[in-house]
Amino acid sequence: MDRTAKAEELLRELGRRARLVVYIASAPGAGKTRRLLEDARRLAADGKRVVIGWIETKGRPDLELAAAGLPRSPPRQVEIGDRVFEDFDYEAAVHAKPDVVILDELAHDNLGDAAHAKRWQDALALKENGIGVIGAFNIAHLETVAPTAEALIGYPVREIVPLSFLQSADEVVALDVSPRLLQSRVKAGKIVNEQDIDRALSGAFKEQTLYMLRELLLRTIDNLTLPVVRAGRTSMAAAFVYPNVDAAPYLKRTAAVAEALDLGLEVVPTYGVECATLERMARELGGELLHETADPAQTPGDALRASLVALPNGRIAARLANRPLPYAPFIVGAGHTYLGENPVRSPYSHTTGDRLRVGYGKLTVYLGAAAGAGKTYAMLDRAHQLKAEGVDVVVGFVETHGRKETAALLDGLEIVPPKIICANGITYREFDRDALMARKPQVALIDELAHTNAPGSLAPKRFFDVLAVLRAGIDVITTLNIQHLEGLGDTVLRLTSTVVRETLPDGILTLADDVILIDVTPETLRQRLREGKIYPPNQIESALANFFRTENLFALRELALREALRARHRERIASPFERILLAVGSREIDMPLIARANRIAARLAIEIAIAHVVRPGARAAPAIVEKLRTEARKTNAEWIDEIAEDVPKRLIEIARSRPETTIALAGALRAPRWLQRPSFARRLVDAGARELLVLMPSRAGADRFSSEE
Numbered sequence: 135m136d137r138t139a140k141a142e143e144l145l146r147e148l149g150r151r152a153r154l155v156v157y158i159a160s161a162p163g164a165g166k167t168r169r170l171l172e173d174a175r176r177l178a179a180d181g182k183r184v185v186i187g188w189i190e191t192k193g194r195p196d197l198e199l200a201a202a203g204l205p206r207s208p209p210r211q212v213e214i215g216d217r218v219f220e221d222f223d224y225e226a227a228v229h230a231k232p233d234v235v236i237l238d239e240l241a242h243d244n245l246g247d248a249a250h251a252k253r254w255q256d257a258l259a260l261k262e263n264g265i266g267v268i269g270a271f272n273i274a275h276l277e278t279v280a281p282t283a284e285a286l287i288g289y290p291v292r293e294i295v296p297l298s299f300l301q302s303a304d305e306v307v308a309l310d311v312s313p314r315l316l317q318s319r320v321k322a323g324k325i326v327n328e329q330d331i332d333r334a335l336s337g338a339f340k341e342q343t344l345y346m347l348r349e350l351l352l353r354t355i356d357n358l359t360l361p362v363v364r365a366g367r368t369s370m371a372a373a374f375v376y377p378n379v380d381a382a383p384y385l386k387r388t389a390a391v392a393e394a395l396d397l398g399l400e401v402v403p404t405y406g407v408e409c410a411t412l413e414r415m416a417r418e419l420g421g422e423l424l425h426e427t428a429d430p431a432q433t434p435g436d437a438l439r440a441s442l443v444a445l446p447n448g449r450i451a452a453r454l455a456n457r458p459l460p461y462a463p464f465i466v467g468a469g470h471t472y473l474g475e476n477p478v479r480s481p482y483s484h485t486t487g488d489r490l491r492v493g494y495g496k497l498t499v500y501l502g503a504a505a506g507a508g509k510t511y512a513m514l515d516r517a518h519q520l521k522a523e524g525v526d527v528v529v530g531f532v533e534t535h536g537r538k539e540t541a542a543l544l545d546g547l548e549i550v551p552p553k554i555i556c557a558n559g560i561t562y563r564e565f566d567r568d569a570l571m572a573r574k575p576q577v578a579l580i581d582e583l584a585h586t587n588a589p590g591s592l593a594p595k596r597f598f599d600v601l602a603v604l605r606a607g608i609d610v611i612t613t614l615n616i617q618h619l620e621g622l623g624d625t626v627l628r629l630t631s632t633v634v635r636e637t638l639p640d641g642i643l644t645l646a647d648d649v650i651l652i653d654v655t656p657e658t659l660r661q662r663l664r665e666g667k668i669y670p671p672n673q674i675e676s677a678l679a680n681f682f683r684t685e686n687l688f689a690l691r692e693l694a695l696r697e698a699l700r701a702r703h704r705e706r707i708a709s710p711f712e713r714i715l716l717a718v719g720s721r722e723i724d725m726p727l728i729a730r731a732n733r734i735a736a737r738l739a740i741e742i743a744i745a746h747v748v749r750p751g752a753r754a755a756p757a758i759v760e761k762l763r764t765e766a767r768k769t770n771a772e773w774i775d776e777i778a779e780d781v782p783k784r785l786i787e788i789a790r791s792r793p794e795t796t797i798a799l800a801g802a803l804r805a806p807r808w809l810q811r812p813s814f815a816r817r818l819v820d821a822g823a824r825e826l827l828v829l830m831p832s833r834a835g836a837d838r839f840s841s842e843e
Contacts, residue, residue, distance in 0.1 A: 152261045156240065156300060157270040158355070159309040160348040161339065163316050163325035166270035166309060167191065170236045171200040173268050177234055178204065187235040187267075188222040188242075188253070194324070207235065212246035224249040224256045227265070234266040241275035241293040254299045270309075271295055273351040286346050287338040300358060305658065308355045310651040310698065312498070313344030322523070349699060353420070355653065356398070356695045371397040372440035372461075373421075374430050377406040379446045381415060383471040387710035388444040389419040390473060391464060391827075394707065394737040396625060396696040397442055402428050430454065441628060447824065455815040458802045459830060463815075467824035472794045474709045476739035495609040496647040497600070499583065501698055502615050503690040504682070506668035507654045509613035510534070513579055514543035516611060520577055521547065530578040530603070530610075531565035531596075537667055548575075555588040562588035567599045570608070577609040584618035584636045597638045601645075616694040619643070621733045629689040632681055640737065649701035651694060656687035709738040712794035714827070716744050716771075717785050717814075718762055720754035724800060725765055727829055731798050732769040734827075743772040743795075745788055747781050782814070782821035789823070798827040 155173075159166050167189050174184045186206045191197035207227045209220040221244060227235050237260075242253040250256050257267040274283035280291040300306050317339055319325050326334045337343075371392035375381050385401060392399045399421030403409055413423040430443065431450045444464040445451040451465045500509040510532060520527045529549040534541040550573060553566035564587055570578055580603065585596040593599050600610050617626045621640040627633055643649055662668055663682055716731040718724040728744060735742035744766040748754055759775070766773040778784035789795040802813035811817070815828050 152266045153304040155305045164311040182233040185232040187237045237269040240269045240271040305655040308653040371442040373444040390708040452819040465826040495604040503694040527577040528575040530580040557589040630686040651698040711796045713741040717799040745774040801830045
């Protein structure tokens with residue numbers, strides 16, 4: 135057998151391998167059963183032998199219709215007292231030998247003399263017997279969440295699923311649903327009986343309880359998705375802790391920077407640090423403790439699983455500041471305890487306030503990790519639900535990208551015809567804002583929020599159109615991929631080597647009333663791509679080898695999860711600084727630093743100043759300095775242009791003129807040779823700088839551009 139035939143055989147074998155896929159929801163009514171049945175029908179259409187092992191339709195006509203025609207595994211009959219109950223029959227399912235079994239309520243305790251005590255054990259045993267399983271349960275039943283969930287909902291959680299079960303699954307997917315939507319379903323009698331509605335809304339379905347359960351869900355999924363990739367490519371921040379450092383303020387300040395940059399926190403003890411207390415601190419900050427001690431001076435840079443590394447200011451930090459590193463060092467001031475709470479600032483803050491007075495429409499954003507996640511499908515599906523409830527909903531603009539399943543969902547929905555624009559010999563189909571506002575529905579679907587409009591449009595970007603529709607009092611449901619957030623541009627570049635040209639300000643998520651994560655695993659996205667459900671056939675191989683590499687999709691999924699979490703806590707932002715002072719030289723390569731530092735300042739809700747300080751007689755090309763000054767003006771940053779004999783000393787004086795200012799600067803491009811001056815970062819440390827944020831240059835070769843939605 136030649137190499138190509140062997141590869142094809144391996145792919146066929148992988149396709150036959152039994153897989154365990156688990157959906158987790160924040161609460162009952164999130165749509166678990168519906169998703170299981172949709173998957174079952176899709177697999178059956180693809181020629182798979184699928185049987186329903188156990189589902190609960192609760193008599194709902196839509197679920198009964200979705201289950202119609204799908205074969206069911208016969209249930210066990212269990213006598214308890216004088217009553218007979220039905221339960222999943224594991225042995226009957228094994229005997230039938232299907233390709234996939236649909237198995238809801240994985241936390242369920244099996245009744246009577248079952249083959250296994252728990253249904254999740256049935257799922258594991260089916261997989262061991264070569265039968266795939268797609269199952270679901272609610273986050274409250276997870277062993278690591280149950281104690282917190284009990285306190286929230288007010289009653290004991292008795293049916294428990296161990297974390298090891300999720301860790302053994304091939305895919306774990308979050309079913310994120312708005313708490314307001316869950317409450318509306320409760321009020322409509324779709325989750326509990328009519329006589330139990332008031333009790334449910336004041337207990338397990340109280341809004342704050344649902345928000346907390348939703349956060350527990352997303353944090354659980356985030357903790358399960360830790361890809362092992364190259365240093366500098368991960369979305370982790372490592373904080374090294376020394377015995378002589380007050381760990382609490384140091385870690386709190388590092389965690390604030392990590393959260394602003396959507397980085398997970400990993401606490402790394404050095405020799406002599408007491409780990410029990412440190413582990414508790416890490417856990418309270420939402421991070422984790424590395425249980426092996428490490429020395430950053432002895433650890434190769436490319437061995438660290440981090441893109442940001444925090445170090446206390448001192449001898450080791452000074453030594454590392456003199457080297458080119460694959461991560462961004464955050465040199466933290468010894469004894470620094472400042473941690474501010476800043477109100478979220480956004481270009482749309484006035485819009486947020488106005489909405490309280492003049493009745494703006496509500497904005498819902500379906501957020502995904504990449505094209506093909508199912509955002510547009512979920513949006514159209516929600517539109518059908520709203521229509522069934524009597525809501526006046528219309529399609530303002532939807533791009534199906536040729537996906538049959540998505541196009542089919544347009545049937546039965548009113549569609550506003552697109553505006554046709556001809557410019558530069560090209561014909562464009564664009565969203566017709568005026569036509570929609572003249573129609574004035576209650577809810578409008580407007581796809582692809584980051585889209586750049588055709589030349590000659592009313593607004594340069596679609597999100598401006600969405601703001602106009604909201605101001606007209608119309609609710610909007612829209613879609614967005616995580617890489618299009620402006621503040622994540624550097625992170626996406628670092629993670630994927632891709633420059634995303636279509637971006638929009640992060641503040642749009644601050645404006646949103648709800649941000650719904652459409653979660654999907656990298657395996658599923660790559661499979662959808664191979665099946666031609668995302669891009670045309672001639673783009674598939676290139677996408678698989680580039681943007682849709684598994685490690686890229688893992689990283690983007692982490693970003694989407696963390697940004698969805700971040701959107702829940704948007705009233706105030708914790709920041710370890712009041713101002714960033716960016717030091718730039720008379721170099722064109724420092725130009726991108728201004729935009730990068732400004733994005734960091736925006737995500738921390740703090741001020742930024744740009745300092746260009748040179749020695750007398752230094753050769754500074756006027757054209758380059760003017761470019762730097764112009765770039766600073768674009769960001770509304772303060773521009774400081776001075777001449778000083780001792781440049782590091784003067785920068786430190788400028789920084790200290792405003793309390794709690796941290797200096798940011800470019801990292802070393804190469805290690806200094808013998809008798810050469812140390813790097814500028816090292817000279818700042820030696821001159822007495824208390825704190826530095828060293829921004830490493832963007833990786834070379836990032837010349838690919840996103841063709842994402």
